[in-house]
Amino acid sequence: MKKKTKHIIAVGFFVVVILSIFADLIFRPNPKVIMPEGSELFSIFIPFRTFAAAQISKGIFPLWSPYVFCGMPFFSSIETAVLYPFNFIFSVMPVPLAVNWTIVLHLLMGGIFMYLWAASRRFSPSGAMLSAFIFILGAPVFMFVYTSSLSNLCTVMWAPLVFLVIDKLFDDFDPWWVILGMAAVAMQAFAGHAQYLFYTGVTSVIYFLLSIVLRRPPLGRCMKTAGGYICVYLGAVLLAAVQLTPALLYVTENVRSQSVTYEFASLFSFPPENFLTMLAPGVFGDTLNFPYWGRWFVWEVTLFTGVSALLLAASGALWSEKSKRRLLLTMVIICAVFAMGSHTMLFKFLYNFVPGFNLFRGNCKFIFLMAMFLAMLGGAGFDWVIGAKEPAWTDRMKKTSVSALVAAFVVLGAALLVRNPFTDHNTSLWQSFMSGHFSRSSPSSFGLYRSQLSFVKDAGIYAWKTLLMASVVLFVTGGVFFLASRRRRLRFLIGILTFAELVIFSMAYRVPRDVPEKWLPSEVTLFLEENLGDSRLFWPGTELENFGMITKFRFLWGHTVPLLRYSRFMFFTQGHPPERSGGFLTFDRYDRLYEMLRCKYLVLKAGFEVKDFPLVLDTGGLKIYETKDPLPVILLVDKFKVIKERDDIFTEMADPGFDPRKEVILEEPPDPAPEPGGSVGEIEVTTSSANYMIIRASLTKAAVLVVTDSYSSGWRAIDIAGMQKKQYHIMPANYVVRAIPLAAGEHLIRIEYLPPGFIVGLAISSASGLFLLLTCVYLLFLKKVKKK
Numbered sequence: 001m002k003k004k005t006k007h008i009i010a011v012g013f014f015v016v017v018i019l020s021i022f023a024d025l026i027f028r029p030n031p032k033v034i035m036p037e038g039s040e041l042f043s044i045f046i047p048f049r050t051f052a053a054a055q056i057s058k059g060i061f062p063l064w065s066p067y068v069f070c071g072m073p074f075f076s077s078i079e080t081a082v083l084y085p086f087n088f089i090f091s092v093m094p095v096p097l098a099v100n101w102t103i104v105l106h107l108l109m110g111g112i113f114m115y116l117w118a119a120s121r122r123f124s125p126s127g128a129m130l131s132a133f134i135f136i137l138g139a140p141v142f143m144f145v146y147t148s149s150l151s152n153l154c155t156v157m158w159a160p161l162v163f164l165v166i167d168k169l170f171d172d173f174d175p176w177w178v179i180l181g182m183a184a185v186a187m188q189a190f191a192g193h194a195q196y197l198f199y200t201g202v203t204s205v206i207y208f209l210l211s212i213v214l215r216r217p218p219l220g221r222c223m224k225t226a227g228g229y230i231c232v233y234l235g236a237v238l239l240a241a242v243q244l245t246p247a248l249l250y251v252t253e254n255v256r257s258q259s260v261t262y263e264f265a266s267l268f269s270f271p272p273e274n275f276l277t278m279l280a281p282g283v284f285g286d287t288l289n290f291p292y293w294g295r296w297f298v299w300e301v302t303l304f305t306g307v308s309a310l311l312l313a314a315s316g317a318l319w320s321e322k323s324k325r326r327l328l329l330t331m332v333i334i335c336a337v338f339a340m341g342s343h344t345m346l347f348k349f350l351y352n353f354v355p356g357f358n359l360f361r362g363n364c365k366f367i368f369l370m371a372m373f374l375a376m377l378g379g380a381g382f383d384w385v386i387g388a389k390e391p392a393w394t395d396r397m398k399k400t401s402v403s404a405l406v407a408a409f410v411v412l413g414a415a416l417l418v419r420n421p422f423t424d425h426n427t428s429l430w431q432s433f434m435s436g437h438f439s440r441s442s443p444s445s446f447g448l449y450r451s452q453l454s455f456v457k458d459a460g461i462y463a464w465k466t467l468l469m470a471s472v473v474l475f476v477t478g479g480v481f482f483l484a485s486r487r488r489r490l491r492f493l494i495g496i497l498t499f500a501e502l503v504i505f506s507m508a509y510r511v512p513r514d515v516p517e518k519w520l521p522s523e524v525t526l527f528l529e530e531n532l533g534d535s536r537l538f539w540p541g542t543e544l545e546n547f548g549m550i551t552k553f554r555f556l557w558g559h560t561v562p563l564l565r566y567s568r569f570m571f572f573t574q575g576h577p578p579e580r581s582g583g584f585l586t587f588d589r590y591d592r593l594y595e596m597l598r599c600k601y602l603v604l605k606a607g608f609e610v611k612d613f614p615l616v617l618d619t620g621g622l623k624i625y626e627t628k629d630p631l632p633v634i635l636l637v638d639k640f641k642v643i644k645e646r647d648d649i650f651t652e653m654a655d656p657g658f659d660p661r662k663e664v665i666l667e668e669p670p671d672p673a674p675e676p677g678g679s680v681g682e683i684e685v686t687t688s689s690a691n692y693m694i695i696r697a698s699l700t701k702a703a704v705l706v707v708t709d710s711y712s713s714g715w716r717a718i719d720i721a722g723m724q725k726k727q728y729h730i731m732p733a734n735y736v737v738r739a740i741p742l743a744a745g746e747h748l749i750r751i752e753y754l755p756p757g758f759i760v761g762l763a764i765s766s767a768s769g770l771f772l773l774l775t776c777v778y779l780l781f782l783k784k785v786k787k788k
Contacts, residue, residue, distance in 0.1 A: 003125075010125035014111050014132055018104060020501070023482055025100040029489070032512030033099045034148055036287060041148035043543045043559045046095055048080045049150075051549035053090040055690060056082075063691050064713075064753040067548030068558025069566050070536070070597050070736070071709040074690075075243075075560060076250035076755060081149050081192030083243055086649050096515045103145055103153060110157030112138045113573060114372070117164035118379050120171070121324060130312075130495055131379030135160070135726040137502035138305030139281060140371035141456070146509040147299050151192030156368050158184045158191070158198045163372075166208055169228045170215055175779060177227045179772065185236030194256065195360050199338075201233065202356070206334055209329070214327055238768035242500030253713060257580050260358055265351055268362035269341025271295040271494050278303045278310055279411060280470040281505065283463050288508060290462040293455075300364050305371055307470065308477045308494060309378045311404055316381030317436075319388070319396055324380040328373050335370035337449055338713070378498070385484065385491050397485035404478030408471045415467035426460035434459065436490045473501070476638060520544065520551060524603070528553050534633050535578045535600035540587035556599055557585065566710050570738040572650050593653060595630045596660040596734060599710050600628065631660060636683055636694060636703045636742075638674040639663040649735045664704050664733050670741035671729070672702040681744075692752035694720070700742045707738040707751065714755030721748035 025031045035041045051074070055062040062082060062384045065074040075082050086105060090098040110131040118128035135141060144153040165181035168174070208229050212222055237244060251257055274282050274294060281304035284294030292298035292446070305313075317329045341347045341363030350357040385397070418430045434456045477497060484491040520528075528551075529536070536554040539545065545555040561583050568578035573591035590602060590610070602610060602625040613625035643649045645663050652658060652665055681699035688694070697705065717728035717740050728749060733739030740749070 001362065006125040007119060007128075010129040011112060011115055014115065014129055015108060017133075017503075018107050018111065018136070021372055021507065022100065022104045023509065026097070026104055029097075031092070031096050031100055032101070033096050034510055034512055036144055036147060036511065039147055040559075041099065041150070043546055044079070045148065045150045046099070047546035047549040049087055049090040049098070051096060052080060052082045052087065056496055057091060059715050060689055060691060063755070063758065065549055066690055066709065067552065067554050068545055068560070069562040069710060070554075070556060071712075072558065072560075072563055072566075073246075073250050073254075073712060073714060073753070073755070075758065075776075076246040076407070076714075077254075078189075078194050078243060079192045079560065080245040081151055081154070084154060084187070084190040084192060099148060099150070103148070104148055106153050106157040107136050107145070110141070111158060113157070113160035114375065117160045117167070118376060120164055120167055121376075123324075123379050124387060126492075126495060127379040127383035130309075130382045130498060131375045133499055133502055134305050134309045134375035134378045135372055137278070137506040138309070138371050138375065139302040139505070140305070140368040142506045142509060143299035143302060145506075146511065149299075152196060154191035155188050155193040155196040156200075158188045159196075159369065159372060160477075161519065162188075162200060162204055163207060165202060165232060166211065166229060169225045170211055170217060173221070173224055173228060175228075175775075178231050179776065181228075181232035181237035182239060182772070185233060185241040189236065189240035192246070192404055194367060195362065198356050198360070199366055199369065201336075203331070203335060203366075205333060210327055210330060235768070235772070238764055239772070241764035241768070242758070242761040242766075246755050246757035246766070248758035253564055255564050256359070256561060257564055260361070262348070262351055262358075265358055265361050266342035266347070267366050268296050269343055269347070270301055270336075270339040270364040270367060272340065272343055274301045275303065277301070277405075278305070279307055279474070280463075280466045282466040283470075283513070285459065285462065288511070290458070293459055296364065300362070301367070303367055303371070305374055305378070306498050306505070306507060307473045308480075308498040308501055309374075311400060311477055311481070312379075312385070312494065312498060313374050313377035313383035314381070314403070315396075315400055316377040318377070320377075320380035320384045325377065328377045328380065332370055332374040332377065335366045335373060339366035339370060341387065382495055382498075385494055395483050401478045401482035401485065404474050404481060408474035408478060411467055411474060412471040415464050415471060419464035421464075426457055430457065430460045430463075437572050445736065457469060459472070478637055520547065520553075521619055521622065523617065524622060524624070525551065525615050527624065532600065535598045535602055535630050536594075537601050538587075538590060538599050539603040539604065553597070556594060556597060559586070563710055563712060564733065565736050568646065569650075578646065578650070591661075595627055596708065596737070597628045598633065599627055600630045601625065629661075631706075631708050633685055633693075633708060634683055635706050635708075636680045636697075636699070637663065637664045637706055638676045638680055638703045639664050640670060640674055640704055641665050642669055643667065646735060653734060659704075660734055664706055664739055664786060665735070666704070666739060667732055667735075670704055670731070672741055672743045674703045674741070675701040691754075692750060695747070695749045695751065697742060697747040697749065699742055699747070701744045703742055704733070705740040705742050705749075707740070709738060711736060711738045712753070712755075714753050714758075715751060716754060717749050717751045719747060720750045721746065 002604055017028070025034070032043065051065060052062050055515050061075070063073070063075045074080055081087055086102060089101055114132040114135045115128045118131040119125070123131065141156065144156070162181060165184065168177040271294065274284070281302050282290070285292035285298065287298050290599065294301065296758050317325050337344055337346060341511065347357075347363065354562050417427055428662060480490070480493050480497055484494060532553055536553070536556050538556045543559055545558045546560065548555045564581065567581035567583065570585055571581040572578050573593055574585060574587060574589060576585075598660050601616070602613060603621050604610065604625070605621070610625045613627055615623055616626045617624040639662055641652065641663065643652060644667050672737040679700055680703045681697065681701070683695060683697040683705065686694045686696050695705070711732045715730050715738060717730050719726035719728065728742070730737050730751070
């Protein structure tokens with residue numbers, strides 16, 4: 001059989017397996033979706049994707065969302081992934097099908113990219129296919145499926161293609177590989193997860209430099225390859241400028257513009273004890289059968305890629321071709337060190353001196369890259385098992401078998417250190433370990449259980465069972481290696497065992513749930529549809545704020561990255577220092593200033609009561625109260641104060657005498673200055689959408705137009721009545737909303753959100769895309785000429 005045919009069969013088998021695993025979720029009209037309790041699929045991804053699809057279907061590019069945080073930039077937030085091509089699925093499919101097909105398509109793409117990368121390094125079809133399965137079905141990647149973390153999954157699936165391109169630049173430099181690399185990195189930028197884009201880029205730099213050291217290409221080839229690599233990332237940045245430029249400018253005015261402390265950046269570093277999850281993924285709980293009580297989140301710190309796959313990776317690291325193993329093993333170690341973050345001495349250096357490492361928390365995310373290189377080693381190890389012909393093969397297979405059996409006894413010993421099966425009691429060592437763990441554990445641990453001895457006991461039982469299972473799998477794997485060493489025709493059993501382990505693990509975490517037919521209770525929805533209008537909701541303690549993008553109800557808060565001004569204001573109203581503002585805020589009070597933000601209703605869970613406001617709806621589970629006098633969308637004010645310092649503004653606004661209906665606080669003198677006293681005039685909104693509104697104003701004297709939506713520097717106002725298209729000055733009002741000084745007379749004003757970064761980025765991306773298209777045409781022309 002020709003090698004090409006073998007590759008086609010292997011890829012076909014991979015596709016059939018993945019489609020079979022998800023058949024009930026992609027071939028039914030009303031399927032369930034995979035997600036755990038509290039998944040960000042509902043709180044972030046479905047609202048984002050649905051809102052973007054709905055706006056685009058109306059012919060509106062979704063630059064701004066008016067439904068959360070009193071309004072916020074939408075497209076500029078990179079996680080909305082508006083321009084990611086595969087999100088078109090949400091425009092043509094129901095939400096559950098769109099979610100499931102997004103997952104399946106990206107698993108297929110990631111697996112095929114992984115296969116092609118392995119095949120480019122001269123892996124056999126079987127070894128390349130096994131590498132793809134280890135990468136896709138192992139915990140570091142498949143946990144994205146379990147949580148339905150769409151932007152995470154969509155971003156990481158392009159990583160194998162990036163490293164394939166780097167290898168090809170060394171093997172056979174061709175401009176088409178540079179173009180493919182540009183596309184892969186650009187897709188990562190559009191996919192919506194900046195941190196995985198950054199970590200892939202950091203790892204690719206190290207991989208490229210190590211490739212130079214280990215391959216030792218001639219100086220000319222080295223310079224040519226380096227130029228190609230630089231062009232890959234430079235070209236990707238230019239192609240994705242339409243997304244990256246507004247995103248970078250948005251960072252300067254959202255909560256992420258604040259400096260990240262070392263302590264914050266250290267959060268979510270991979271815990272050293274979680275290396276045990278490479279053998280026993282549920283040792284600290286798995287969320288499926290027992291609550292996860294380890295540090296951080298189980299889906300970010302589980303390293304399991306299969307016990308037999310780990311032995312194959314070890315075999316690949318020791319005995320496969322030197323060209324395959326040296327670079328891959330080095331990258332596994334480097335990614336593991338990076339993932340451990342603050343648990344190593346290196347992280348403080350990276351935080352202080354390497355740009356980017358001081359912007360994020362969650363170094364544990366490097367484990368997906370570690371798993372990718374482990375998968376490659378696993379494929380290399382399997383190729384050695386099925387194809388090696390050296391005399392020492394049998395002896396080495398037996399050594400691997402003995403190593404597996406020794407590891408099995410060690411894991412069995414660890415199980416006995418947790419629980420004594422003869423007395424049916426946890427050991428004192430386990431009790432001490434649990435006590436020490438809870439004393440240093442993260443907020444994500446189940447605090448409710450920390451003081452319960454029964455939980456400690458049950459956790460010991462579950463850890464004991466998990467370790468016993470890992471020991472059994474090691475015994476079985478060691479036995480299979482031993483049998484294969486005696487009879488070479490049994491060596492394919494090792495691949496079958498690896499495949500079976502991965503399928504069993506992934507199927508366990510494929511937990512479908514029904515998608516609610518209605519996002520909010522029917523009574524609440526009906527009431528708000530009839531009464532809310534353009535006003536807003538204060539709904540503390542809910543994670544449904546982002547569903548305003550679907551229901552068209554406006555919320556005071558949201559579940560993503562807010563503008564810094566708005567976050568500081570809300571933290572102030574809740575009695576917290578504005579300097580500590582961020583995207584997470586626990587509300588325990590209602591502030592009268594919320595009426596300045598058009599807050600009309602308070603939605604509270606049963607058990608909470610508000611005496612100051614009338615109860616207008618009681619559903620049994622929720623109570624809705626109506627506020628006294630929320631401001632309208634726009635109003636004219638003829639009194640103002642100029643206060644430049646934020647804290648002074650907050651102090652003035654906290655004064656019971658401050659009335660935003662009559663007075664506005666500005667940070668610079670308005671031009672023209674309002675004339676106090678007497679009638680001001682009339683004003684109305686004639687047209688509005690998510691990105692703009694048109695206001696007609698007739699003023700008898702100069703005044704300040706106040707718009708009760710969040711201020712952002714991307715807003716501009718133009719007089720569309722006159723021939724000269726006069727530009728108005730939009731400034732912050734009352735620190736958090738917008739103000740436009742107006743002169744006496746008639747005005748027809750278009751207020752629109754059009755950040756300069758979007759315009760500049762669109763121009764750069766358009767020019768770059770056109771240049772790339774012309775380059776492709778030129779390369780095709782050269783190819784045609786050479787054939788002649």
